[in-house]
Amino acid sequence: MLIKPDPATPEGEAIIDLAALLDGLQERTGEWPGADIVDIVGQWLGRFTFAVPAGLAPLAVGRAWVLRQWDRHADDVTLWSDEASALAALAQDVRSSWDKVAGTDGFPYRPPSDDQAVVDLYYGPDKTRGDEGYTVYPADISRHVGAPLSISLSDAEACAVVNSSAVFHPQEHPDDEGLPCIEIAGLLVFVYLDADCGAVRVSVHLDTADEQLVRADGTVPMQVEIGDATVFDNVTQQPAPMERTGWKALIRRLTRPSPPAGGGKPRQGG
Known part of the structure; x- marks a missing residue:
């Protein structure tokens, strides 16, 4: 071709x-x-460059559970989103082979219904049975990315590069103290179910935001929407003017006409 x-x-x-x-x-x-x-x-x-790109760093973009099973005929590796799924797949394979051990060496005729129990009974504490065995372990899913030279909220291309490098940090298991989180340009956005307050909670942490996103006043420009409603906006909404202080402002307040006792507009000077 x-x-x-x-x-x-x-x-x-x-x-x-x-x-x-x-x-x-x-x-x-x-x-x-x-x-x-x-x-x-x-x-x-001479028109080409063959240099290895600099500034590339491994970025963990997720995590998978690796299940490896081996016997005399095969050595298989599969990936799973969580440990429970990997264990369920292993238990299903064990149950499909239960006939060859049922009723022998203390094995019951029917396999246990619990996934962990059936796997432990079949393989034993060493996770091996003769020439069969398995391992289950977590592994990061990584990619190499080059950080943009600049992050500008007015540059569509720079924003697209940063958006494409966003990372999701899942909660590893129910007992994990961490919470599911999206990380982008140093910003951390947590979304999770909170049983204490009986609600879905969204928490935005700005302490580690990339310094290129921080304005001179120390804030990060942000809009938060729920559906079609904007519930927070420090970009287009101007902050309320600060009240003047100092002795000139004090004199102005003291000499300002007071409203009449019955209310209404201040009296005008004659």
Whole structure:
């Protein structure tokens, strides 16, 4: 299958240029002299860079549970979203093989209904049974990303880069003290069910926000919406003017006309 270079991309344009240079050499000389080709290709390669991109760092974007099962015929590895799911899959496999151990060596004829119990009974405390065995362990899912040189809320491209690197931190298990959280540009947004107050709680933590997002007054521009209603907005809504202080402001307040005893507008000067 022939590959057609795309002139709309820098790489495709470079390949087309190289073909044109070699065609021009053949037209001029009637052949492809090796020395001339070396010069042409050498200059053409100068248009490329083969350096490894700097500033790439591994970013954990999630976590999976790895289930490895092996026997004489296979060595399988599968990924699961949580430990309970991995254990359930392992228990299902054990129950499908229960006939070969049922009623022998103290094994009951029917496997236990509890997933952990059936796995422990079948494999034993060492997680192996003859030439069979398994392991279950958590592993981070990572990718390499290059942090943007600048974060600007007025730059759509920079925002898209940051948005694409957002990370979700799940609660590992019911006994985990952590809470599910989304992390983006240093901001932490927690969304969870709170039994104490009987509500869905949303908590935004700004202490670790990227300094490029923090305004001169120390705040982060933010809008919070629920459905179609904006419930918080410190971007378009201007803060209330601060009351003047000092001795001039005190004199103004003391000399300001007082409203009549019956209420109404202040009396105007005559």
